[in-house]
Amino acid sequence: MAPEMDQFYRSTMAIYKSILEQFNPALENLVYLGNNYLRAFHALSEAAEVYFSAIQKIGEQALQSSTSQILGEILVQMSDTQRHLNSDLEVVVQTFHGDLLQHMEKNTKLDMQFIKDSRQHYEIEYRHRAANLEKCMSELWRMERKRDKNVREMKESVNRLHAQMQTFVSESQRAAELEEKRRYRFLAEKHLLLSNTFLQFFGRARGTLQNRVLLWKEQTLSRAPTVRRTPREGQLPSAPQSARAGSDGVGGGLRRPAEAVLGPRRLAALLTVTRRGNP
Amino acid sequence: MAPEMDQFYRSTMAIYKSILEQFNPALENLVYLGNNYLRAFHALSEAAEVYFSAIQKIGEQALQSSTSQILGEILVQMSDTQRHLNSDLEVVVQTFHGDLLQHMEKNTKLDMQFIKDSRQHYEIEYRHRAANLEKCMSELWRMERKRDKNVREMKESVNRLHAQMQTFVSESQRAAELEEKRRYRFLAEKHLLLSNTFLQFFGRARGTLQNRVLLWKEQTLSRAPTVRRTPREGQLPSAPQSARAGSDGVGGGLRRPAEAVLGPRRLAALLTVTRRGNP
Numbered sequence: 157m158a159p160e161m162d163q164f165y166r167s168t169m170a171i172y173k174s175i176l177e178q179f180n181p182a183l184e185n186l187v188y189l190g191n192n193y194l195r196a197f198h199a200l201s202e203a204a205e206v207y208f209s210a211i212q213k214i215g216e217q218a219l220q221s222s223t224s225q226i227l228g229e230i231l232v233q234m235s236d237t238q239r240h241l242n243s244d245l246e247v248v249v250q251t252f253h254g255d256l257l258q259h260m261e262k263n264t265k266l267d268m269q270f271i272k273d274s275r276q277h278y279e280i281e282y283r284h285r286a287a288n289l290e291k292c293m294s295e296l297w298r299m300e301r302k303r304d305k306n307v308r309e310m311k312e313s314v315n316r317l318h319a320q321m322q323t324f325v326s327e328s329q330r331a332a333e334l335e336e337k338r339r340y341r342f343l344a345e346k347h348l349l350l351s352n353t354f355l356q357f358f359g360r361a362r363g364t365l366q367n368r369v370l371l372w373k374e375q376t377l378s379r380a381p382t383v384r385r386t387p388r389e390g391q392l393p394s395a396p397q398s399a400r401a402g403s404d405g406v407g408g409g410l411r412r413p414a415e416a417v418l419g420p421r422r423l424a425a426l427l428t429v430t431r432r433g434n435p
Numbered sequence: 436m437a438p439e440m441d442q443f444y445r446s447t448m449a450i451y452k453s454i455l456e457q458f459n460p461a462l463e464n465l466v467y468l469g470n471n472y473l474r475a476f477h478a479l480s481e482a483a484e485v486y487f488s489a490i491q492k493i494g495e496q497a498l499q500s501s502t503s504q505i506l507g508e509i510l511v512q513m514s515d516t517q518r519h520l521n522s523d524l525e526v527v528v529q530t531f532h533g534d535l536l537q538h539m540e541k542n543t544k545l546d547m548q549f550i551k552d553s554r555q556h557y558e559i560e561y562r563h564r565a566a567n568l569e570k571c572m573s574e575l576w577r578m579e580r581k582r583d584k585n586v587r588e589m590k591e592s593v594n595r596l597h598a599q600m601q602t603f604v605s606e607s608q609r610a611a612e613l614e615e616k617r618r619y620r621f622l623a624e625k626h627l628l629l630s631n632t633f634l635q636f637f638g639r640a641r642g643t644l645q646n647r648v649l650l651w652k653e654q655t656l657s658r659a660p661t662v663r664r665t666p667r668e669g670q671l672p673s674a675p676q677s678a679r680a681g682s683d684g685v686g687g688g689l690r691r692p693a694e695a696v697l698g699p700r701r702l703a704a705l706l707t708v709t710r711r712g713n714p
Contacts, residue, residue: 174500182493189486196475196482203475207468214461214622221453223612224619231619234626333502340503340510341655343493347513348651355644362637369630376623 164325165282171332172275176268179339183264190257197249201242208238230372237368241361251353256346263342271335278328285324289317443604444561450611451554455547458618462543469536476528480521487517509651516647520640530632535625542621553614557607564603568596 212235218228292314299307491514497507571593578586 174496178496179493182489182496186486186489186493189482189489193479193482193486196479200472200475200479203468203472207465207472210461210465210468211622211626214458214465214619217453217457217461218619221615221619223616227616227619227623230623231626234623234630237630336500337502337506340493340497340500340506343490344506344509344513344651344655347490347510348648348655351513351516351644351648351651355641355648358637358641358644362634362641365630365634365637369627369634372623372627372630376620376627 161286161321161325164329168278168325168329168332169275171329171336172271172278175271175336175339176275179336180264180268180271183260183267183339183343187257187261187264190252190260194249194253194257197245197252201245201249204238204242208235211235211238226375230375233368233372237364240364244357244360244364248350248353248357252350256350259346260343267339274332274335278332282325282328285317285321289314289321292317440565440600440604443608447557447604447608447611448554450608450615451550451557454550454615454618455554458615459543459547459550462539462546462618462622466536466540466543469531469539473528473532473536476524476531480524480528483517483521487514490514490517505654509654512647512651516643519643523636523639523643527629527632527636531629535629538625539622546618550614553611557611561604561607564596564600568593568600571596 211231215228215231215235218224218231221228292310296307296310296314299310304310490510494507494510494514497503497510500507571589575586575589575593577583578589583589
């Protein structure tokens, strides 16, 4: 066989080999890893749900208090918002499961057999055509030696078979290349879909949080009690941590109510002094 | 003791009881749940990393192919982007760990003892003052019966003690209320910080993805090969799945290259017919 045809044959077979031995096993592995990824999503969603349910309960306790109803409302709203984001993230998870992993799994199973068949068919067809061409060429050679009267016809036939063989190997190669490209495109398109679903989720999540965070900030600020500073008062044991909350960046302007308030111990100490001053 | 003072005493004690028996155990539980939440975050981050490393490897295979270099680049970029988002999410995780859970854990430990001490101090002080007032009132009653010359002075003293007691119970109540409010505020401020950190992350993530998704879409579209439709051609086994990628929403305009391309089997079938037609 002519070297350029052999070259075509080998590179077409290499493409099938790459789809069979690289792409499809990689896709199979991706489905496995994707299912792990999904499980991690569900676990995160569950952990968030449990955490924010606990926040909600604390919020409900605050709602029942005489002092912290607004803070209770904020805590309950934070919990609701998280639940909302969680159920919105579920859309991403559904897309990932339904539109990526399930398709990828189905595809890889069907594809292994399809590509094996295509490769085998190509191999048989190529060998058949090559053998046929060889046979006709030998026949032509034999006829030329014998000066057969049909040699011109045979020559034409060999030329036609040769041209057909050339068309066959180059079109087969192009077809195999397209099969390969199509599989990478499939993967890229699927992950473009995933990226877009994430993008939409991030946009919605940002929109949801943006107004609420502003509102919570305002509410937390506006409800901070006006305080009288008592500079000599000792730091309460839990004050440094609570007070630091105000410098965490979010509530930069939040006041430190408790630090400046007459704690019961300080109050008691003052009153003890007063009492001792009296009979 | 006067009923309204007893009322003050009981409601102040109820506030301390609520902080000790409801708020602080709830905060302790929240730290535990928060650590679970954090672990779930790390697990998700790890699963995403493993998944997108696999995508990267497939992308690198595509880069080495003759047909799918652009698709390979897109896949590698998708992997890089996910890695970028992952490391950005780490900021949220760090805030959650360092600014919420650690503070909450430290606070709840310190706070239990502080509130117990405050409550005990208030209890002792209240009983001491109440006993003192009772004693002076009995003494006044005894002096009035004896028509003691110091009865006027004693009356003033009882009135003064009574007024001080009133100030003491109402200010102690206010102090306890502020302690309660301060704890709910601490929690709300911390979660406002967390919400804000999430908000910033969503904003950045959206910004990062927005341009890239557009670019990937354009690249995937522009590289789709121009195809000749062959209407009678049978569906290839894996074509329906691949082809559906185009109708998934993201790549709504993506073409279906493979479906319309002469597959090797179809090509072989056509050539077989041609061959059989010839001697």
